Amino acid sequence: MRMIIRDVRIWDGTGAEPFAGEVLVDGNRIVSVAPRPARLPDAGARVIEGGGATLMPGLVEGHAHLTFCGMPRSTDLGEIPPEEHTLATMHNARVLLDAGFTSAFSAASAKLRLDVVIRNEIEAGRIPGPRLRAASPEITVTGGLGDENRLHATRSSFGLIADGPDEIARTVRLCAREGVDTIKINVSGDGPIRAAKSDMTVMREAEARMACEVAHDFGCRVAAHARASSSVLRSLACGVDVVYHCELADARALDALEAARDHVFVGPAIAPIHNALHDPGPQGVPEDPARIADLERCLASAQRAYGEMRRRGIRVVIGGDYGFVTTPQGTNARDIALFVKLFGYSPSEALQCATRIGGELMELDVGLVKPGFLADLIIVDGDPLEDVRILADTSRLRLIMQDGRIHKDTLAARQA
Ligand SMILES: [Zn+2]
Incomplete structure (x- = not known):
């Protein structure tokens, strides 16, 4: 036609x-x-x-979580049965396409096969949704982001726990066998509370390297959760293809990102941090002063790091971590304005992050x-x-x- x-x-x-x-x-x-x-x-x-x-x-969402359905706790994602979770993910796919996102690069699926089946249904034209690069759950070490277990209780969220290069290799192969396009690894910790905090690099070099080698053997790309500067450096040294967050990147990490800018993509996923402080919705701003101070530190660091990345011509994609309470699915295009407001991008530059650069990340x-x-x-x-x-x-x-x-x-x- x-x-x-x-x-x-x-x-x-x-x-x-x-x-x-x-x-x-x-x-x-x-x-x-x-x-x-x-x-x-x-x-x-x-x-x-x-x-x-x-x-x-x-538009291209560069850090999608179609399986995240606006729940307050990450353990909620472990508690939803697969049947309801599949339908919720299918619904989110439609919401994203309705919002103008014709492509999405997933940065983790809460259950191993969810992204894969939704991608396949979209590709077959049976359900509406963005072209999807399907991701694995977040492969993490014991105690890392995505390990919600307690000594007395097993609790799942969006993580697959693997310790040591051998377990990492087996887990990556399992995800590849089940059909993912992208392997997600959590190299740094996250936030101020859990054992593995944002400024800690908790996945060992041998583990991250094994994840990249095995993923690449299977034709998958690797995306890393990397807030700490040392985690950005470790991710790059081990061969990661997409580095997310990076807000604590120091001059050395920025130099390494710049040196890798022809083959590596970066995404800030800034909305949860920005919105918690400045656009929290019905739940309001967090009450804990330590939490507020941490969010403010993160936001200020991100502004410094991404202003610098913009200046150095590093390829940055919009989107990220929509699907939490403060970041409803379908509001992802608000990220474009955040790039202008927070990072100093011109409207044309921010729109290129949302289109041309996202397209390069999709490899389509x-x-x-x-x-x-x-x-x-x-x-x-x-x-x-x-x-x-x-x-x-x-x-x-x-x-x-x-x-x-x-x-x-x-x-x-x-x-x-
Ligand atoms: Zn994410």
Whole structure:
């Protein structure tokens, strides 16, 4: 099926200035992008009139957790039975596509097969959702983030516990056998309370190295949870492909990230920290002063680190850790405004993090409005370069197209 989208302002994802023009889609690919006054032949094509709205690439969530369903405690994710959890994940996939996210790179699945089955159903066209790179649960050492056990009680969350290179190798192979695209490892700790804190690097070098070697043997990529500066350095030294958080990165870690910028991606996943302080919703700001002080420290560190990463041309993706109470699924596009507000990105730069760079992370022809690329497009009412916040308002998304199929269309379409 051929479709011509006319009368749109095209922002193509490269960072070039938008231009008035039209786009021809044939099947699931973009065939032509023509600036005005060129007119594409419309014989036999369905014509979509854009009414002067902005056409841009579909958004890419760079640190998705489709299996996270807004629950207060991480052990809640262990307690939901697989049947309900599958349905909740399917629902979240739709919510994300409704929000304009045509692709998502998962940063962990709470249960091993959830991301995999949802990815397969989306790929088969049986359920709506973003193109998904499916991840493993968070592979973690005893006492690390994702180990919620107590001596007297077994409690699961989103972690798979493995200690020593041999157990790590077996766990990575198990996840690869079950079909994941990405292996997630927790190299640093998290937060101020648990045994493994944010500034601690608790996965041994031999363990992280084994995870990367085995994952790469199976054609999987590796994403690391790495807050501490030493955990960023260890992740890079061991061959990790995506490094998440990194807010405590010091000059040495930033140098190492810069040296790896052609093959490594970084994602701050800043929303839970920002929102807990500045946009907490009904639950309000945390009461514990120590918790507030820690969040403020994290936010300030992240602002320093990501301002520097922007300056050094490190590839940073938007999104991350949506699916908690303060970060509802479907509000992920608010991250674009956080990049502008917190890290000093221009609107065009932040939008590139949400499209072109996310597309590079997906290793798919997505994230650009370009002939030959997959037809993953959105049409937005207004100018996102003038105010990136409009992308977080789903009522402004007039059209969502994925793989050449229209998922949402509130423009008046007519047959030519
Ligand atoms: Zn995460």
